[in-house]
Amino acid sequence: MNDWRIYRGAGLPHDEIRRLPAPPPWRDFSTGGADDTLAGSDRRLGVKRRLVQNHHPRPEETDAVNAALYLRRPLLVTGNPGTGKSTLAHAVAHELRLGRVLRWPIVSRSTLQDGLYRYDAIGRLQDVQLERAQAGAPAAAAPAGIGSYIRLGPLGTALLPSEQPRVLLIDELDKSDLDLPNDLLNALEEGEFAIPELERLADREPVVEVLSDDGRKVPVYGGRIRCTTFPFIVLTSNGERDFPAALLRRCIRLELEPPGEEQLGAMIEAHLGTDAAAGDGEQGLVQRFLNREPGEVIATDQLLNALYLTQHASRAERVTRERIADMLMQPLDQPR
Incomplete structure (x- = not known):
């Protein structure tokens, strides 16, 4: 079983940083230069937003x-x-x-x-x-x-x-x-x-x-x-x-109201592609977000973070995936 962890806390130096996958699309700062005016919008809207161009806001x-x-x-x-x-x-x-x-x-x-x-x-x-001070020097600018x-x-x-x-x-x-x-x-x-x-x-x-x-x-x-x-x-x-x-x-x-199921699906598809929420674990995360308690504040980017990261943990590591989801989807209105 492949270990998804890069840092293991063992104290032994290694070169596993080379295995680090590409960043989430909303945290990718490598695309676009100073003249690329839409680089920031790509992170905000999703690099795959063309896939959901028929989705409309409320x-x-x-x-x-x-x-x-x-x-x-x-x-x-x-x-x-x-x-x-x-x-x-x-x-x-x-x-x-x-x-x-x-x-x-x-x-x-x-x-x-x-x-x-x-x-x-x-x-x-x-x-x-x-x-x-340089007035007396030759060729002063x-x-x-x-x-x-x-x-x-x-x-x-x-x-x-x-x-x-x-x-x-x-x-x-x-x-x-x-x-x-x-x-x-x-x-x-x-x-x-x-x-x-x-x-x-x-x-x-x-x-x-x-x-x-x-x-x-x-x-x-x-x-x-x-x-x-x-x-x-x-x-x-x-x-x-x-x-x-x-x-x-x-x-x-x-x-602005929290996104509904249709808007949420479009947002996930725009950022992570069509298969991002297809698995049982991913569907559980989406339902957990949609079925949160009334008044409980969980941001959509928390869900996106959880979907992205749990995809890189082995599907056999159910306990690890649930632990990651609990860490990333803590309600914002409940101090710990």
Whole structure:
């Protein structure tokens, strides 16, 4: 019987790491380069998603997405972890061919400034001091312009003028401090913002090139950025806090339910292929997920992890497979 384990805990060095199989598709970072705008979407949507292209989301999901597109309003998506909130942004970008999804992951220290742009004042000061120190040296380089020290954030890049909307994912907004949802209001309502460091130079330098979140140089006119096409913005929340009414009235709201049997089968097929849930053990894992207790939170990626890993354990090792499933499919709402 083949041993599926790479690490055995025996303390004896060996070369079994070479037997490590390919990673799960949603954790494969080897495909795509800097120019591959869909590499992240492949991990989110599944590299085999063409096999389930006839599967459709629930009607209320498509209605909410279309309402946000028509009304040029952000889409606020709430639901338990693993229900596909973030994936929805990638699905829209993929189907509508809107390119790479701009992602702004929110933490407790996130500010509006992080999403709009960053100005490296210290780096510029250091370069100026270095230039002064080398002023007497031959072939001293000319100091870089201020645009070299400004980089747009995901929100700032999404608001750049464009013919088609960019897709922006503001992930886990409920993790922010109390001020960020209110701070977002003006940018989301007006679709523009100023860069004061460039506004002060507008008379001398009306056009300045800065770096975007995509890594491209883009022109900024008069120190202000204003969208010509409002981006498709998805704000996600795990429902851990309430948001101010001023933000809610500016958003289209969607509550995502856990995937049903049809959606779950399509998701498994997209990521792992048609035979991923065919065996008795795999069907048991799927039924365990579908028959979980009401209110018990188990994310779909926990199921995918369990299906992937138990496929590599020998089918004769029933106890091992069950132990792996118990480890990977622990309810998220039950502390241990």
